[in-house]
Amino acid sequence: MKTVKWCCVVLFVWSASAATAQQQEPQQQPAQQQEDSLAAAARRAREQKKDPSKTQKVWDNDTLPTSPRVVNVVGQASPATENAAHSSTGSQSAHPAPGPAESPEKIASEKASITSEIAAAKEQLQSLKTDLDILQRKNALDQRSYYGKPDFAADKDGASKLKSEQDEIDAKQEEVAAAQRKVDELQAKLDALK
Numbered sequence: 001m002k003t004v005k006w007c008c009v010v011l012f013v014w015s016a017s018a019a020t021a022q023q024q025e026p027q028q029q030p031a032q033q034q035e036d037s038l039a040a041a042a043r044r045a046r047e048q049k050k051d052p053s054k055t056q057k058v059w060d061n062d063t064l065p066t067s068p069r070v071v072n073v074v075g076q077a078s079p080a081t082e083n084a085a086h087s088s089t090g091s092q093s094a095h096p097a098p099g100p101a102e103s104p105e106k107i108a109s110e111k112a113s114i115t116s117e118i119a120a121a122k123e124q125l126q127s128l129k130t131d132l133d134i135l136q137r138k139n140a141l142d143q144r145s146y147y148g149k150p151d152f153a154a155d156k157d158g159a160s161k162l163k164s165e166q167d168e169i170d171a172k173q174e175e176v177a178a179a180q181r182k183v184d185e186l187q188a189k190l191d192a193l194k
Contacts, residue, residue, distance in 0.1 A: 111193050118186045125179040132172045139165045 057063075142165060146158040 107193055111190065114186055114190045114193070118183060118190065121179065121183045121186055125176065125183055128172065128176045128179050132169065132176055135165065135169050135172055139169060 139162070142158075142162060146152050146155065146162060149155060149158075152158065
C-alpha cells in the first residue's frame, strides 16, 4: 500500500513538472526570438553607421583656414558686405598685422611684461574685493543697528550714514568691475601672444 502511494505521488509530481516544462518552453522561445531580433537590429544599425556614402567633414589644423582676419561666408554676399570687405582689405594692407616676423626674444619679453602686469592687476583686484567685502559687512551691521531701533525713522543721521555707505559700496563695485575688465584684457593679450 505504501508503494502504491509513493508511486502515485511520484507520478503526480512528474506529470506536474512535465506540464510546467511544456508551459515554459513557449514563453522562453519568444524571449529568445526577441533577443535574436534585438541583436540583428543592433547589427543593422552598426552597419548603417559604417555606410561610406555619408562622410562627415572633420575639422583639424590642416582643414582650418590659416590666414588671419578672414571670414568664410556661405552663399552670396550682399553688395554692402562686399564694399566693406574691399575697404577692410585695403586698410589691412596699409597696416600689416603683427605676425611671425616678430623675434622670439621680443615675444618672450612681451609675455613677461604682460604676466607681471596681470599679477599686479590681480593683486589690485583682490585688494578691491577685500575692501568691498569689508564695506558690505560694515553696512550690514549698521543697517541692523539702525533698523533695530524702535524709532529709526526719526534718526536722520543714521539714514544719511547708511546712504553714504551705500554710495561708497556702489563706487567700490565699479572699481572692482573695472579691475576685473583690466585683468581680462591683459589675459586676452597674453593668450593672443601664445
